Amino acid sequence: MTQTDTNSFTDNGSAHLRAAGLKVTLPRLRVLDVMEQSDRRHMSAEDVYRKLIDSDAEVGLATVYRVLTQFESAGLVYRRHFDGGQALFELNDEENHSHVVCLKSGHVEEFSDPIIEARLREISESLGYTMTEHTIVVHGIHKDAK
Amino acid sequence: MTQTDTNSFTDNGSAHLRAAGLKVTLPRLRVLDVMEQSDRRHMSAEDVYRKLIDSDAEVGLATVYRVLTQFESAGLVYRRHFDGGQALFELNDEENHSHVVCLKSGHVEEFSDPIIEARLREISESLGYTMTEHTIVVHGIHKDAK
DNA sequence: ATAGCTGCAAAACCTTTGCAATCAA
DNA sequence: TTGATTGCAAAGGTTTTGCAGCTAT
Numbered sequence: 027m028t029q030t031d032t033n034s035f036t037d038n039g040s041a042h043l044r045a046a047g048l049k050v051t052l053p054r055l056r057v058l059d060v061m062e063q064s065d066r067r068h069m070s071a072e073d074v075y076r077k078l079i080d081s082d083a084e085v086g087l088a089t090v091y092r093v094l095t096q097f098e099s100a101g102l103v104y105r106r107h108f109d110g111g112q113a114l115f116e117l118n119d120e121e122n123h124s125h126v127v128c129l130k131s132g133h134v135e136e137f138s139d140p141i142i143e144a145r146l147r148e149i150s151e152s153l154g155y156t157m158t159e160h161t162i163v164v165h166g167i168h169k170d171a172k
Numbered sequence: 173m174t175q176t177d178t179n180s181f182t183d184n185g186s187a188h189l190r191a192a193g194l195k196v197t198l199p200r201l202r203v204l205d206v207m208e209q210s211d212r213r214h215m216s217a218e219d220v221y222r223k224l225i226d227s228d229a230e231v232g233l234a235t236v237y238r239v240l241t242q243f244e245s246a247g248l249v250y251r252r253h254f255d256g257g258q259a260l261f262e263l264n265d266e267e268n269h270s271h272v273v274c275l276k277s278g279h280v281e282e283f284s285d286p287i288i289e290a291r292l293r294e295i296s297e298s299l300g301y302t303m304t305e306h307t308i309v310v311h312g313i314h315k316d317a318k
Numbered sequence: 319a320t321a322g323c324t325g326c327a328a329a330a331c332c333t334t335t336g337c338a339a340t341c342a343a
Numbered sequence: 344t345t346g347a348t349t350g351c352a353a354a355g356g357t358t359t360t361g362c363a364g365c366t367a368t
Contacts, residue, residue, distance in 0.1 A: 145288050
């Protein structure tokens with residue numbers, strides 16, 4: 027990928043990486059780029075790996091896993107386990123959103139709701155917990171599905 | 173394994189199994205029993221397997237997986253993926269509850285809340301979905317943890 | 319009798335790790 | 344320079360599957 031100079035993602039990426047205390051390396055920039063450019067918001071390590079291979083980047087799958095795990099520690103991405111087989115990674119855009127998964131099509135949609143947010147915090151508090159994060163997955167059937 | 177006749181769990185189990193269209197076999201009754209008698213509500217296949225071994229039942233791990241998967245299809249248990257490593261199975265007691273997981277101790281607690289329930293249904297509807305199930309996991313830190 | 323169930327071992331998956339070479343700072 | 348990072352291959356942990364024998368109905 028002959029990438030040009032004044033590329034916003036590269037600059038952003040470097041900044042993000044540095045802010046996370048990670049050395050700025052090509053594999054890391056690449057993974058970040060793939061996730062930012064992708065139309066799918068939730069990607070498995072394998073998905074990311076394939077995209078890299080397809081765009082002629084030479085990165086090992088193990089590295090993708092390592093990088094994604096580092097990104098997770100750094101708070102750049104979330105690791106989700108919607109159905110358990112494989113983990114899906116998603117960029118942290120600072121909006122704590124929830125998911126609706128269609129049982130027929132498998133399509134994933136997002137939403138976020140302050141009412142639920144507040145209520146969860148309230149409930150956690152009453153149970154003695156300080157809520158740091160929450161994950162909501164609604165399973166449903168879309169009216170236009172299949 | 174030499175199981176007696178008038179065992180309450182056996183009778184209950186048999187009914188559940190038959191209702192699910194599954195043959196009433198010893199391994200299935202045993203797995204059901206273990207899950208019902210366990211003090212822990214969330215158990216991995218391995219957990220169930222160990223309990224069976226400990227109580228002199230001769231059941232293979234593969235069978236435990238198969239049985240649990242069948243139970244899941246039959247709606248008798250839920251398969252959860254709190255952190256991805258291994259799946260945890262939980263009896264379906266018809267109460268759709270949510271979970272709070274302590275980040276320090278790993279302890280899992282449950283709750284359910286009609287306000288959130290209603291709100292989720294409402295939101296799903298507005299997105300074009302008919303909600304069939306939902307999973308909520310709150311990550312937090314308990315005030316008395318570690 | 320027979321379709322379904324089981325145990326065992328092997329395979330399939332996803333993910334992590336050891337190690338020598340390579341790279342960013 | 345030098346510790347961090349990488350690719351490869353091998354190992355690890357969880358779950359599934361093929362198959363021959365056993366079992367509930």
